[in-house]
Amino acid sequence: MTLIKIAWRNIWRNTLRSSMVILSMVIGIAAGILFLGIAYGINNKRMEASIYSHLSHVQIHHEEFGQRMETKYYIENFKSIEEQLKKIPEVKAYAPRYVFNAGIRSPRAGQGIIIKAIDIGADSLVSNLKDLLVEGTYLDKKRIAPIIIGEKLAKKLQVKINKKVTLNYLSNGDEVANRFKVAGIFRSSALGMEETTAFMRRDDFEAQTGVSGQAHEIAIIATSLPNVNMIKEKVVAEGSAVESWTDLAPELKLMDMMLDKMIFIIMGIILLALSFGIVNTMLMVILERTRELGMLMSVGMNKMKIFQLVLFETVMLSAIGGPIGMVLSSLMMNYLYMEGIDLSVVGEGLKTFGIGSVIYPVLMDGDLLKIGLMVIGIGILSAIYPAYKALRLKPAEAVRAI
Amino acid sequence: MSIINTHDLTKIYNDNTVEVRALNGVSLKIDKGEFTAIVGPSGSGKTTLLNIIGGLDSPSTGQVKIGDIDITSLSDNQLIDFRLKNIGFVFQAYNLIPVLTAKENVEFIMLMQNRPKAEMEERAQSLLKAVGLEDQMHKRPREMSGGQQQRVAVARALASKPKFVLADEPTANLDSKTAINLLDIMATLNKDEDITFIFSTHDQKVIGRARRVVTLEDGKIVSDVLQN
Known part of the structure; x- marks a missing residue:
C-alpha cells in the first residue's frame, strides 16, 4: 500500500x-x-x-453462367428462389437482372460490352446506379428504349445524352438488334465498369426477346455485412451458384x-x-x-x-x-x-x-x-x-x- | 562481546589501468554499545570500510562477521534482508524519501519488516520524540532544515531495531552547531539505549565526541584509541 x-x-x-x-x-x-x-x-x-455499384452482397447465377456468359443460362427455379428470398429475414432487398454480352455501336464507333437489364424499382434498392449518374436521367419508360452507359464508353462511342446507339446480342440463338437512346451517363470507380457495362430496362429486354419471368442474375443486399454468409447458407438453389461479394471480387x-x-x-x-x-x-x-x-x-x-x-x-x-x-x-x-x-x-x-x-x-x-x-x-x-x-x-x- | 569482526579486509578497485587499494588488511572488532568514529583523510578508505561492514559492497579478500554470520558469503538477496533486519544507515545527504512525511519515513522501514501498524506508529512517534522532532512529524523533508532531516534519518535508522547504526559522514552537510547537536542525540541514544554507532568523519569537533577513534590512512588502521 x-x-x-x-x-x-x-x-x-x-x-x-x-x-x-x-x-x-x-x-x-x-x-x-x-x-x-x-x-x-x-x-x-x-x-x-x-457493392452498391455492381457487386451487391450476394449474387445468384446459373452454375454455368460464370464460365460462359450465354443468354441461355437462366437461373433454374427462379420463382422458387425468389420465394425463398422473400422469407429470409437477413435479405434486405433483391433484384433480378438479365445479363448478357452485346455489341454497342454509334455512328462513329463500336465495342463489346455487358448489358444489365434491370427492374428499375427493385434494382434501386440494391444498387446506387441512380446516384452514379453525372448526366441525363434514370431508365424512365420511353418510346425508344433508354440505355445508361459509362462516361468512358460515351467518350469512346462519341455519343451524348439523347443520342442513339444500336445494340446487337444473341437471345436463344437469335440475333437481336435494337436502337436505344442514351438516357443517362454514369461515372464509377469500379474497375472497367464505365467502359464495359451498360444498363437497360428489364421489360424492354423481355419485349425485344419474348423472354419472360426469368433472370440471369439475382442481386441481393443483406441487412448487414455479417449476415451475408447466412444468406449464402440459407438459399437452396440447385443448379445455381450462390456467391458472396468476397467470392465475386476477391481483390476487395x-x-x-x-x-x-x-x-x-x-x-x-x-x-x-x-x-x-x-x-x-x-x-x-x-x-x-x-x-x-x-x-x-x-x-x-x-x-x-x-x-x-x-x-x-x-x-x-x-x-x-x-x-x-x-x-x-x-x-x-x-x-x-x-x-x-x-x-x-x-x-x-x-x-x-x-x-x-x-x-x-x-x-x-x-x-x-x-x-x-x-x-x-x-x-x-x-x-x-x-x-x-x-x-x-x-x-x-x-x-x-x- | 564483539558484534562486528572484520578480518584482514582488502578492497582493490581496478579500472583496468590503475589499481587502487582502498583497504589493505583491515582487521577490526567492534563491541555492542560502542560509539566509534572512523576517521582519516579523504581517500583513506573510511567509506569503503563502512560500505563493506554494511554489506553494501564486498571485499576483495577478507571476512566480515556480524555476530556469527559471515556476510561476505551471503547472496545479494540475503544481504538485502540482512541489512533490513540488522543494520541502520545514516547517509551524508540524509536521503529521506521526499514524498513521505517525517513520520512516514520512519515508519517505512518497519513497513518493510511487516510490523503491525500500531507498533509502527508508536515507535515512529517515540523515535521522533527522542530526536526532538515530535512537532515536525507531519512535515515533508523539503519543509525541514538539514539538521532536522538528518535527525529524521537517525530515527529512521533506529526504527528497524538494528544491531548497530552505520553513519557515513553524517555531519558533513551540517553547520557545526547542528552537527554537535546531532552527535549529542546519537550519544544519548547510545548511552541510554545501548545502541552501537559507527560513524565516519573528518570533523575534529565530531571526533571529540566519540569514545573510540579508529584512524585509517591509505587503507590501513594506523591508530585505534579509546577516549574519555
Whole structure:
C-alpha cells in the first residue's frame, strides 16, 4: 500500500513531466483511434461503392453462367428462389437482372460490352446506379428504349445524352438488334465498369426477346455485412451458384487484408514512438532518483519492490492517460462520425477509389478498448527497461550519486 | 562481546589501468554499545570500510562477521534482508524519501519488516520524540532544515531495531552547531539505549565526541584509541 502511495506522490513530484507522459498517451490513443477510424471509413466507402455499384452482397447465377456468359443460362427455379428470398429475414432487398454480352455501336464507333437489364424499382434498392449518374436521367419508360452507359464508353462511342446507339446480342440463338437512346451517363470507380457495362430496362429486354419471368442474375443486399454468409447458407438453389461479394471480387477481400496489415504497421509505429517517449521519461526519473533508489536498496528494500515501485508509477500514469484518452477519443469519433472529415483537397484521388471527399470515420466493436489497452500495455512494457536499470544500480554507488 | 569482526579486509578497485587499494588488511572488532568514529583523510578508505561492514559492497579478500554470520558469503538477496533486519544507515545527504512525511519515513522501514501498524506508529512517534522532532512529524523533508532531516534519518535508522547504526559522514552537510547537536542525540541514544554507532568523519569537533577513534590512512588502521 505504501509503495502505491509513494508511486502516486512520486508522479506529482514533477507535474509537467507526468502531464507530458499522460498527454502523450492521450494523443497516442487519439491518433490510433483516428487513424483506425479513417482507414475503416475509407475502406467501408470503397467497399460500399463496389457493392452498391455492381457487386451487391450476394449474387445468384446459373452454375454455368460464370464460365460462359450465354443468354441461355437462366437461373433454374427462379420463382422458387425468389420465394425463398422473400422469407429470409437477413435479405434486405433483391433484384433480378438479365445479363448478357452485346455489341454497342454509334455512328462513329463500336465495342463489346455487358448489358444489365434491370427492374428499375427493385434494382434501386440494391444498387446506387441512380446516384452514379453525372448526366441525363434514370431508365424512365420511353418510346425508344433508354440505355445508361459509362462516361468512358460515351467518350469512346462519341455519343451524348439523347443520342442513339444500336445494340446487337444473341437471345436463344437469335440475333437481336435494337436502337436505344442514351438516357443517362454514369461515372464509377469500379474497375472497367464505365467502359464495359451498360444498363437497360428489364421489360424492354423481355419485349425485344419474348423472354419472360426469368433472370440471369439475382442481386441481393443483406441487412448487414455479417449476415451475408447466412444468406449464402440459407438459399437452396440447385443448379445455381450462390456467391458472396468476397467470392465475386476477391481483390476487395485482399485489399481488406492489406489494410489490416497496414493498420498493424502504422499502429506499431505510433506505439513504438510512444514507448520511446515513456522509456526516455522513466530513464530520466531513474537517473534523477538514483540516490533515493540507492538509499532504498541500502536500507533493505528488496529488488522486487524496487521494480514494483518504478512500474507502479507508469501503471498509474497509464491508468490516468488511458481512460482520458479513450473518453476524449470516443467524443472525437462521435463528432467526426456526425460531421465527417472534409478531404476535398485530395478529392480527386479519393474519387478514383470510388470515395467521396467527406470521410466518416467508423470503428469496429471493441476497437476503442483495444487501442486503449494497447497504449496502456505499451506504457507498462516501456517501464520494464527503466525498472530493470533501477535494479542494476549498486547501492553503495547509487547512494552517493550526485 | 564483539558484534562486528572484520578480518584482514582488502578492497582493490581496478579500472583496468590503475589499481587502487582502498583497504589493505583491515582487521577490526567492534563491541555492542560502542560509539566509534572512523576517521582519516579523504581517500583513506573510511567509506569503503563502512560500505563493506554494511554489506553494501564486498571485499576483495577478507571476512566480515556480524555476530556469527559471515556476510561476505551471503547472496545479494540475503544481504538485502540482512541489512533490513540488522543494520541502520545514516547517509551524508540524509536521503529521506521526499514524498513521505517525517513520520512516514520512519515508519517505512518497519513497513518493510511487516510490523503491525500500531507498533509502527508508536515507535515512529517515540523515535521522533527522542530526536526532538515530535512537532515536525507531519512535515515533508523539503519543509525541514538539514539538521532536522538528518535527525529524521537517525530515527529512521533506529526504527528497524538494528544491531548497530552505520553513519557515513553524517555531519558533513551540517553547520557545526547542528552537527554537535546531532552527535549529542546519537550519544544519548547510545548511552541510554545501548545502541552501537559507527560513524565516519573528518570533523575534529565530531571526533571529540566519540569514545573510540579508529584512524585509517591509505587503507590501513594506523591508530585505534579509546577516549574519555
